[in-house]
Amino acid sequence: MATSKKTAVSHPDCECVLLTEAQIRRRVKSLGRQLKKIYGQDEFTVVAIMNGAILFTADLLRQVDNPVRLDCIRISSYGSGTESHGVPKLIHGLTLDIAGRHVLIVDDILDTGKTLSLLSDMIRGLRPASLRVCVLLDKKGRRQVPFEADLVGFEIPDKFVVGYGLDFAERYRNLTNIGVLKPARQKP
Ligand code: IMP
Ligand code: MG
Numbered sequence: 001m002a003t004s005k006k007t008a009v010s011h012p013d014c015e016c017v018l019l020t021e022a023q024i025r026r027r028v029k030s031l032g033r034q035l036k037k038i039y040g041q042d043e044f045t046v047v048a049i050m051n052g053a054i055l056f057t058a059d060l061l062r063q064v065d066n067p068v069r070l071d072c073i074r075i076s077s078y079g080s081g082t083e084s085h086g087v088p089k090l091i092h093g094l095t096l097d098i099a100g101r102h103v104l105i106v107d108d109i110l111d112t113g114k115t116l117s118l119l120s121d122m123i124r125g126l127r128p129a130s131l132r133v134c135v136l137l138d139k140k141g142r143r144q145v146p147f148e149a150d151l152v153g154f155e156i157p158d159k160f161v162v163g164y165g166l167d168f169a170e171r172y173r174n175l176t177n178i179g180v181l182k183p184a185r186q187k188p
Contacts, residue, residue, distance in 0.1 A: 011163070011172065014179030018161055019154060021176045024136075027153045028056070031134065032063020034151055035104075038132070043067040044102040047094065047123065049115070050074045051173065052108035055165035056136045056153075060106065071096040075115055082160045082168065082186050088115045090122075103128040108165050109137040113147035120147075137161070137178075160186055 008020040035044075043066060048057040050072045061068055074092035103123055110116055116133055123131055134151035141158045162168050163175030169188055172181070 008177050010179050011175055013172070013182055013185040014162065014175075015182045017177050017179050018156060018159070019164075019178040024153075024164055024178065025059075028059045028136075029063055031060060031151055031153060035060075035064050035134075036066075039064075039066055039102065041066060042102060043069070044104050045069040045071065045096060045098060045128075047098075047103060047105045047119075048072045049105070049107045049119070050092070051170075052165045052167065053106045053136075055173070056108055057106045060134070069096055069101075073119075075119065082181075088118050090119075094126075098123060098126040098128050100127070100129050102130045103132070105131070105133045107133070107135045109139065109161075110135045110147065110149055110152075111139050111142050112144040114145055116149070117145050117147045136164070137166075 008017040010017045046057065046061065046068055048054065048070065071094050073090065073094055076089045076091050105116065105119060105123065107116060120131060120133060132150040135149045136153040138149060138152045138155045139158055140155055159180045160168065161178050162172035162181050163178040165173050166178065167173045168181055168186065
């Protein structure tokens, strides 16, 4: 008999699916509920880090009915490799005012911690009413600077992952699930 249950199919460049579309969808819903608990009906300002956080942010924000302002910033930390190349650089900064606002930074993945600790310090300097950080993925074992996010979708092992916004050399962002990229494909 035909079944409607979809099995997660890995992209040919991935060695396995780490998180399926359904797992991601369920977790994003529950993160939305956590946001409702934190902010109630209050307005908050989301600072999404392009390009990686775009898909996650789009899905997350549709889980809440709060008044939300959205700003997108761009930070480069990787170039086209899989290893961070030193100090993250702010390429495109904030356009909204942040002073006195409840700010939620949204990123795809917390890895060494360099990007989010730099950005948090920068935003704290702009005197928001509150500052929280939400990441879809957390590679806790890779931290080089101490940093914890307030909301975490999934803790994952030290593997290079792609899909659902995450890229390697700007590719794979459109995969609906998150997979571990084959080492043979981790070359520029
Ligand atoms: P951090 O400053 O090392 O924490 O860097 C975080 C950024 O590195 C993320 O926003 C991603 O753009 C990128 N990154 C870290 N790990 C991965 C991964 O496994 N796949 C894709 N991008 C990653
Ligand atoms: Mg990123």
